Amino acid sequence: MKGEQQNKKVKTIKVDLDKCNACRACEMACSAYHASPKYSSINPARSRIRVVMDLLNDEFVPIRSCDYSKAGCDGRRTYAINGKEYSECSFCGTICPTRDLFKEPDSGLPLKCDMCEDEKEPLCVQACPGGALIVEEIEEGIEQVKPGEMEIGMRSLIDKYGMQKVADTLARMKKKS
Amino acid sequence: MRYAEAGYNLEIDLSRGNIERVEADPNLTKLYLGGQGVNAKIIWDRVGPEVDPFSPDNLLIFGTGLLHGTPVIGANRTVVNTISPQTGLFAHSMMGGWFGPEMKFAGYDRIIINGKASDLVYLWINNDKVEIRDASHLRGKGATETAALIKEELKEPNAQVAAIGLAGENRVYTASIEHGWSSAARGVGVIMGDKRLKAIAIRGNKDINIAQPAELWEITMRMRKEMHDSDGVGDWMAVDEDDSFHHNNFAWGNARSRLKDYWSEELEERWRNLKYDHMDRQIGCYNCPKKCINVISYPGRKRFGYKCYGKDTYHMGAFKELDFSYEILGVAQEYGFDSYSTPQILAFAVELYEAGILTEKDLPDFPADSGERFWYLLEKVVRREGIGDVLANGVYWAARQIGNGAEEYDHNTTKKFEQVPIKLGKLNPPYFLMIATGEKMNITQIEGSFPQDPLPTREEREAFVNNWVAVPNEKFKQYFLNWEKRSDVTNEMSCAITDWNEAMHYIDDAIGLCAFVSSFRGQFGGGIAYHINNIPHIISLATGMDLDKDGLWEIFQRNRNLVRAINVRRGLRRADEKPPEDHWAVRDHEFEQKLLDDYYEFKGWTMDGIPTSETLDKLGLNYVSEDFLQRGILTGKEGTPSAEKDVELESGGC
Numbered sequence: 001m002k003g004e005q006q007n008k009k010v011k012t013i014k015v016d017l018d019k020c021n022a023c024r025a026c027e028m029a030c031s032a033y034h035a036s037p038k039y040s041s042i043n044p045a046r047s048r049i050r051v052v053m054d055l056l057n058d059e060f061v062p063i064r065s066c067d068y069s070k071a072g073c074d075g076r077r078t079y080a081i082n083g084k085e086y087s088e089c090s091f092c093g094t095i096c097p098t099r100d101l102f103k104e105p106d107s108g109l110p111l112k113c114d115m116c117e118d119e120k121e122p123l124c125v126q127a128c129p130g131g132a133l134i135v136e137e138i139e140e141g142i143e144q145v146k147p148g149e150m151e152i153g154m155r156s157l158i159d160k161y162g163m164q165k166v167a168d169t170l171a172r173m174k175k176k177s
Numbered sequence: 178m179r180y181a182e183a184g185y186n187l188e189i190d191l192s193r194g195n196i197e198r199v200e201a202d203p204n205l206t207k208l209y210l211g212g213q214g215v216n217a218k219i220i221w222d223r224v225g226p227e228v229d230p231f232s233p234d235n236l237l238i239f240g241t242g243l244l245h246g247t248p249v250i251g252a253n254r255t256v257v258n259t260i261s262p263q264t265g266l267f268a269h270s271m272m273g274g275w276f277g278p279e280m281k282f283a284g285y286d287r288i289i290i291n292g293k294a295s296d297l298v299y300l301w302i303n304n305d306k307v308e309i310r311d312a313s314h315l316r317g318k319g320a321t322e323t324a325a326l327i328k329e330e331l332k333e334p335n336a337q338v339a340a341i342g343l344a345g346e347n348r349v350y351t352a353s354i355e356h357g358w359s360s361a362a363r364g365v366g367v368i369m370g371d372k373r374l375k376a377i378a379i380r381g382n383k384d385i386n387i388a389q390p391a392e393l394w395e396i397t398m399r400m401r402k403e404m405h406d407s408d409g410v411g412d413w414m415a416v417d418e419d420d421s422f423h424h425n426n427f428a429w430g431n432a433r434s435r436l437k438d439y440w441s442e443e444l445e446e447r448w449r450n451l452k453y454d455h456m457d458r459q460i461g462c463y464n465c466p467k468k469c470i471n472v473i474s475y476p477g478r479k480r481f482g483y484k485c486y487g488k489d490t491y492h493m494g495a496f497k498e499l500d501f502s503y504e505i506l507g508v509a510q511e512y513g514f515d516s517y518s519t520p521q522i523l524a525f526a527v528e529l530y531e532a533g534i535l536t537e538k539d540l541p542d543f544p545a546d547s548g549e550r551f552w553y554l555l556e557k558v559v560r561r562e563g564i565g566d567v568l569a570n571g572v573y574w575a576a577r578q579i580g581n582g583a584e585e586y587d588h589n590t591t592k593k594f595e596q597v598p599i600k601l602g603k604l605n606p607p608y609f610l611m612i613a614t615g616e617k618m619n620i621t622q623i624e625g626s627f628p629q630d631p632l633p634t635r636e637e638r639e640a641f642v643n644n645w646v647a648v649p650n651e652k653f654k655q656y657f658l659n660w661e662k663r664s665d666v667t668n669e670m671s672c673a674i675t676d677w678n679e680a681m682h683y684i685d686d687a688i689g690l691c692a693f694v695s696s697f698r699g700q701f702g703g704g705i706a707y708h709i710n711n712i713p714h715i716i717s718l719a720t721g722m723d724l725d726k727d728g729l730w731e732i733f734q735r736n737r738n739l740v741r742a743i744n745v746r747r748g749l750r751r752a753d754e755k756p757p758e759d760h761w762a763v764r765d766h767e768f769e770q771k772l773l774d775d776y777y778e779f780k781g782w783t784m785d786g787i788p789t790s791e792t793l794d795k796l797g798l799n800y801v802s803e804d805f806l807q808r809g810i811l812t813g814k815e816g817t818p819s820a821e822k823d824v825e826l827e828s829g830g831c
Contacts, residue, residue, distance in 0.1 A: 021461040021468045024275065025401065028464055032248060032394065039390035042246055043282060045382030054334070055357050056325050056480055058457040058472060105382040126398065129405035129466050 010140045011115055013064060013125060019132040020060040024051050026124035026133060033116055033123040045105045048113040049124045052090045061090045062133060065102035068110045071162060072098040180388040181247050181720040182206060187285045187307065189300065191372055192233050192292030196307045201286050207722065208797060210687035211243035211286060213269060214736040216258040219289065220267065221739060226746045230262035230368065237290040237368050242689015246281035246385035247719040248397040250404055251694035253277055253463040256686055261364030263350040263571045264593045266744045268364035269617045273462040274357040277689055279337040283381025294373040301331060302379040312375040317343055319511025320355035321479060327378045340376035341369050342513030347561045349569040351518045355510060358470045358482025362515035363618050388721030400706060401466055409704035410694040411467030412485050415459055418449045423486055429493045431524040432589035432598030448499045455503065469693060478507030487516045494520030495551045505551065512559045517619065518595035523554045525572045525586055534583050539564040571595065589757045594618040596757055603664045604761045606671040609769055610776050611678060612756035616740050625697035626681050627653065627674040631660040647699050647708035649677055668772050672779040680733040684712060687736060735796040738788045742801045745810060751786045789815040
């Protein structure tokens with residue numbers, strides 16, 4: 001099943017937590033850019049980047065939405081960094097059911113960062129003159145996998161029942177046979 | 178569709194537990210813009226002069242600025258208004274942070290709180306879902322602690338919270354409303370406490386629409402970069418460790434002594450180290466690239482934030498050093514104390530003790546060290562315990578309640594409110610007018626556009642005016658070019674300067690802009706992001722209103738006169754318009770009174786400081802002049818229209 005390995009230049013956004021001044025302009029700009037027509041409305045809840053903030057803990061973490069997850073993960077670890085406590089969620093961009101970040105307020109549909117493709121730089125980066133958000137180009141090895149018919153079928157079963165249930169069923173069937 | 182506005186007010190009656198979402202009148206936006214302007218109109222309409230500040234009928238209004246929630250940089254100051262028990266007048270207060278924009282995103286232009294709850298409650302606003310919730314478990318909790326507890330119990334980490342601490346709960350007059358590292362001072366925390374409202378938590382995910390999106394976006398993106406890079410906006414004191422300005426020039430103790438040679442390199446180095454050893458970061462407010470707030474974590478204290486002169490008031494009041502302020506600020510912030518007026522009350526009590534007016538009987542086991550005395554008094558005041566119950570009413574009222582000569586020690590209040598402790602030599606005419614006639618109770622909310630001091634040479638002055646785009650009128654350039662000595666100012670010039678300075682604050686407070694990017698900063702260098710020449714266009718793009726410079730200036734005049742009208746109806750007169758006697762060592766009564774005459778005339782007010790019918794009617798405030806005539810405040814014989822007065826209403830005309 002393994003596809004061939006390819007190197008591809010990928011744009012990403014590097015976050016320098018120490019430079020964040022909590023202005024949330026990144027949220028504002030993202031929501032404006034994705035409004036229709038462009039810039040016609042502002043609503044941070046529509047943003048694909050949110051600043052996770054906890055003032056008493058001096059925690060300011062801009063996180064960008066990435067993949068959609070139908071199930072919550074078991075990531076409940078906390079990290080102490082320089083005397084401040086961060087939960088794993090503070091750094092996680094997964095669009096997940098356990099928190100209401102990155103969901104279209106009207107429909108609840110996931111909002112995924114698209115790096116503002118037709119712009120020279122993503123709008124959140126443009127709105128961050130303090131340099132907390134910086135565009136980086138990284139080389140990433142990407143596995144080119146062409147999903148087969150069986151994989152597509154399996155995927156839909158997994159989506160419907162969850163990985164565990166499918167695995168259990170498979171194991172049970174294997175045992176029987 | 179309404180642009181820039183949410184279009185609704187939230188009306189909360191805490192006595193009856195009633196909650197209503199009421200459409201906001203779009204005509205009020207045209208006339209008063211928003212923020213303090215519309216709040217003043219509501220208070221004029223609904224809080225008559227007979228309403229005692231502690232009556233359930235007093236309103237506490239949290240207002241967004243008209244530009245909150247738009248991309249306009251630095252539009253984030255939430256305006257809080259009520260009637261203050263300390264002054265008996267309109268209380269004007271603002272706080273930075275993220276609260277106002279969140280109100281807009283929740284769908285409200287303002288939250289109007291009426292009545293009194295039977296026990297401590299908090300308000301939870303989640304878009305259209307609004308609840309009055311029990312807050313008895315939060316009684317006595319610190320302000321930021323309360324915010325954290327509420328977010329946790331609601332499971333809403335993104336909610337924005339404004340809360341009072343113990344000072345507000347106990348109706349201390351100098352109680353503030355705290356939100357993040359910002360606070361709203363000057364008479365609003367006490368009313369929130371009186372209404373038994375511990376906090377408001379708000380969360381919203383609605384859109385704010387922009388009338389001319391493409392052009393506004395282009396302008397604001399450019400301004401963000403410029404403002405980030407510019408020294409002309411924001412609080413330079415957040416990074417400039419040389420604070421000789423406050424320490425050498427402002428008065429220490431009970432606004433008493435100047436220590437002109439206090440500052441030294443050694444001290445600066447020591448304080449710099451203290452700061453950077455304990456500073457976590459510098460932050461800003463919603464949609465502003467500046468970093469005006471220093472966030473400090475000090476051993477044994479909750480993290481706290483401060484900005485500007487707020488770091489100096491406690492240690493200067495107690496004749497201590499910066500470490501003393503760091504010790505006390507983390508506690509005072511949790512108690513919810515205004516850091517401008519509170520230290521003056523404490524220093525006032527120390528003086529009374531030293532003068533033998535307060536004794537061991539009033540202050541049992543009073544410590545000998547001035548810093549320990551501050552701690553002792555702070556605890557008494559926040560609990561209204563013993564003498565603290567009297568001091569909690571502010572210097573003016575405490576002096577009168579204590580009597581026995583204590584009135585003499587109330588030497589730094591105007592309109593019953595503690596003023597910034599500045600004691601200078603020679604009278605400064607525009608400052609006389611600003612302190613005397615201002616109704617925002619603190620000079621920092623009045624001064625700010627025209628430079629405080631002249632430049633030494635003609636060449637420097639010429640260079641300055643050549644780049645001076647903020648002026649409403651070319652004549653200010655002429656004033657500045659010919660200005661050589663600080664106190665050497667004609668009455669005409671003083672009137673115009675006061676008017677312009679006030680104008681920018683009234684505009685900021687209606688649209689929600691921070692004074693550090695607008696009305697307060699032009700006086701230090703002239704290059705300011707927002708001014709009378711670019712604000713109208715920005716408002717037009719955001720709101721779709723057709724507004725030009727003269728139109729905006731007229732709204733300033735309307736809001737200014739309306740605030741004055743509220744206060745006049747509550748009894749404010751010329752006799753109250755007095756800076757502290759010792760604000761300047763050298764005074765000239767005759768000159769000052771002539772200047773006041775000229776200013777009243779310039780503003781279209783009677784010689785008693787009351788706006789005339791003509792002035793009011795011209796601004797569309799006919800309902801005010803009718804009320805004044807009915808009450809006999811105006812007689813209707815106050816003068817007839819003249820050609821000169823027509824000129825006065827134009828931008829910055831004198």
